[in-house]
Amino acid sequence: MTDELLTIGAFAARARLSAKALRLYDRLGLLAPAHVDEASGYRYYRAGQVERARLVAMLRQLDMPLARIAEVVEAGGAAGADVLAVYWADVEARVAGQRTLAEYLRGRLSGRSSEMYGKFVVETVRLPEQVVITEKRHTLADELPAWIGASLGRLEAASRECGGVTAAPFVVYHSEVSMESDGPAESCMPVADEAAARAWAAEHGRAWETQARVEPAQRFAYTRITKAQVAHPQILAAFEAVEEWITSQGLEQAGPCREIYFADWDAAGPDDAVCDVAFPVK
8 A cells, every 4th residue: 555545434535525535436436546445345445536525526516417427527626627527517507497497387378368469469360271391200399309400400300302492391209299298290491392201201101201292282370589588498478378379269279370480480589470380170
């Protein structure tokens, strides 16, 4: 045994941690002892491990997943700081969403729903018959935005084989998408050539859940929302506002709701209109 090694008790005192915490970090693979006596099982640490022990302890106070903690401490320095920055940006985004959801729920519980719904102007429009190519997927709410972007990108590329895009793409929700319910959702791209669209769907249907179909001409009740309002849970109020308006007008829903994306998402700012929340009605 050399003078460089410290018993677990001495190391715990220097690191200002408990021996129990150090055993846990060892078990989790975050901080292994420098030496373990084979006969006694006693753990020994080097003084140079103190900084890592303190760093692990502080990162755990951020509720950081173990895999991400390991990534931070292994990277160290500026690289570790970058990993932490990405993680914390995700945390702040999640908390901001939860804060907005809490405010939305407070409004519902306190009877202020009519005030929230009053922010949305609901109108009707009749959309013509259109041929669409589609991709369907069961997905939870946290994965939905990334899937929508990716699937619409794939469909836009495929539209070149189907006569080109003829109208704004849209996403149909065949059942609720939340953190407990996975839809499915269906991305749809209107195209010009029905025969080519059906050939494309037949070719790719084995790998993706794709199809081609003709959407009938329908009347829709809709409200137009901004890019900022597309975020969850702000968009929930838009859906509910349209549903309330449909009921107030004595109409009936005639199919699943949808989001129609008519603007360039990447170029749009938070206050730019990008999407119509729409319900087919009769």
